[in-house]
Amino acid sequence: MGLYIQTLALSIIGVFLLWFAYTLFFRNAFIRRATRRRRRKPGKTATGIPGAPRTCPVCSAILAKGERVKSTAYPSMGGKDRLMHISGCAYCLEGDRVRTCPVCGATLKPDDILVARMYDKPGRSHVHVIGCSQCKKIGKK
Ligand SMILES: [Zn+2]
Ligand SMILES: [Zn+2]
Known part of the structure; x- marks a missing residue:
């Protein structure tokens, strides 16, 4: 039972970290694109x-x-x-x-x-x- 909860917790953390990394990456890419577009004007x-x-x-x-x-x-x-x-x-x-x-x-x-x-x-x-x-x-x- 303890092992089950531990595995569950670990996978939740894993999913969260993955989500966090993706958000960070996409947001950075978006900001970079936005600034480039503004400079081009x-x-x-x-x-x-x-x-x-x-x-x-x-x-x-x-x-x-x-x-x-x-x-x-x-x-x-x-x-x-x-x-x-x-x-x-x-x-x-x-x-x-x-x-x-x-x-x-x-x-x-x-x-x-x-x-x-x-x-x-x-x-x-x-x-x-x-x-x-x-x-x-x-x-x-
Ligand atoms: Zn001004
Ligand atoms: Zn002044």
Whole structure:
């Protein structure tokens, strides 16, 4: 009886390990293919004027319709403006483009963010970048 349970346990472990190895292998192959495909897209992102509409404030990439800049807006502290943290667009978050702060000109690391104030206006909201996590000295441990 003990031997039976032992054999059962061993085969379960065996199957699990096999499954794990397969998942790891296939996932790696998939990621490699995905990155290669992304690199093959040549010159899809043109560099625009910083601050222009539909332009990433971090890397100045001109974004197509539907492409969004990843940002977090915080609730208003009673004023007309809201604090906003901008991480970047799909291109610079993937490391394909150089991320720079429009205020201090520093090159941003992948975990650095831009700090902005968002003014809610009827019709459209205005975003004003006031610095990055380097020149605003936030998020530093
Ligand atoms: Zn960007
Ligand atoms: Zn800065």
